């Protein structure tokens with residue numbers, strides 16, 4: 001963790017899929033009176049923009065994805081940022097199956113990553129943010145004052161995801177299927193999902209969300 005008090009206050013929260021990054025980042029941001037930015041949401045919005053082209057993903061060149069990206073923007077709200085596509089809210093569209101199935105393809109494109117990173121950095125220059133993603137503490141904000149790496153056991157991540165989606169505990173079979181899907185996503189995203197050397201690791205398997213949030217808020221407050 002870098003303790004340079006001259007750098008803008010950026011808190012990065014990275015980790016694999018379903019490690020609880022976004023919900024934790026949202027609660028941390030609320031406590032610190034900062035804004036939450038979900039960088040995965042930007043990759044999803046770019047994917048949704050390109051999907052509207054209607055042609056098969058095999059034909060998606062990096063340039064055509066970059067062209068689509070120019071239609072994506074972020075609308076600042078009181079506590080977070082809403083994704084906009086062609087000036088309209090696209091939150092529901094980016095959480096659908098079509099986008100979820102193709103976003104890893106888009107996130108692998110180096111120029112798209114550079115475009116997303118520039119948007120995230122520009123946002124951090126204008127607002128104090130708690131940003132979650134995969135490489136926020138490594139590629140995007142190597143000098144962030146506080147970097148958190150969240151991990152949780154695969155079965156626990158699968159369980160939380162089903163609880164969130166279905167509002168009940170999973171069956172043994174559902175749990176196994178969800179864990180396998182999460183592991184497949186981890187494999188696809190592995191290259192860009194790495195902890196910073198100076199990140200604080202928090203294993204959330206056995207602790208409550210309130211406990212995680214308190215730990216992160218406590219560390220961040222000590223740095224203000």
Ligand code: DC
Nearest residue numbers: 039040043103104107133134135192
């Ligand atoms: O966290 P998520 O499921 O919304 O992320 C969507 C996709 O974007 C996923 O394939 C990982 C990728 N991603 C990334 O490569 N780098 C980030 N900083 C955030 C997300």
